[in-house]
Amino acid sequence: MLTGFRDVAPAHFVLKIKSFSLFEKNNMEKYESGEFEAGGYKWKLILYPNGDNRRNGEDYVSIYLAASGTSPFQLGGEIHATVRFSVYDQIRDRYFIEQGRVARFHELKTEWGVPRYMLLKTFTDPSNGYLVDDTCVFGVEVFVIKSSGVGECLTLKESASYTHEWKISRLSSLGIQSFSDVFTVGDHKWKVLLYPKGDLANRGQSLSMFLDLVDADKLASGQKVNTRFTFRLKDRNNVVHLQAACTVWLSSSITDWGWPAFAPLKTVQDCLKDDSCVIEAKVTVLGTISKLP
Secondary structure, three states: OOEEEEOOOOOOEEEEEEOOOHHHHOOOOOEEOOOEEEOOEEEEEEEEOOOOHHHOOOOEEEEEEEEOOOHHHHHHOOEEEEEEEEEEEOOOOEEEEEOOEEEEEEOOEOEEEEEEEEEHHHHHOHHHOOOEOOEEEEEEEEEEEOOOOOOEEEEEEEEEEEEEEEEEOOHHHOOOOEEOOOEEEOOEEEEEEEEOOOOHHHOOOEEEEEEEEOOHHHOOOOOEEEEEEEEEEEOOOOOEEEEEEEEEEEEOOOOEEEEEEEEEHHHHHHHOOOOOEEEEEEEEEEEEEEEOO
């Protein structure tokens, strides 16, 4: 059990006990506090001042947190919460705390705690400050963990790869924007998007080239496709002159990716003496991400 000290009082509930010694004299095995609310649920603090013998708590102070009422557990409901118990050191004005641990409460387990929270010998020693003038102060913090329902599923693909070749007889004769034939890789349809004289930002300066996910509009909200692709610009003799590669996530909102300035137009002209070329696109689908239902 990780322990420590802090100056801040417990956030959710404090139990002050006067005449602590009367627990034993009056043969009171335990004390169950009134209800308090934390995280949208009702709770009670349960204290065994002389130890919970049924759970091997002899010679210790035993402390528990109990969920109050049955409504949270209807239809198999559960509560997950981080629970932190404390006891006040009245001499040094600080709180001894047991670092929070995550507990699960359900219909068959409505309480959780620490049977051996603190040795009675330690607790009752006046020099420690926990029991002063027969008075002590216990506390508890309850931080309920509520799922936001947000999550995703990553599905990795095994070597879903394909190389597509787009043969162009006269590059300079193409319009402002041209597309290759559609090809399929990893259950998705793709095409190469080419701006022979550059896209709007690079018009007359560079060759622009992008990979386009054709069926991006069929992806569900939050669904993404991870792809690694390489573009190669080859001449009619199949000699590679220019190439570039990257890995990217595409989705219904980001449908294409590539290079606005793949290569300067002057460089492209020098490489392709007769204006013909082959654009090779090697596409590998690495995986997909989708929202958890």
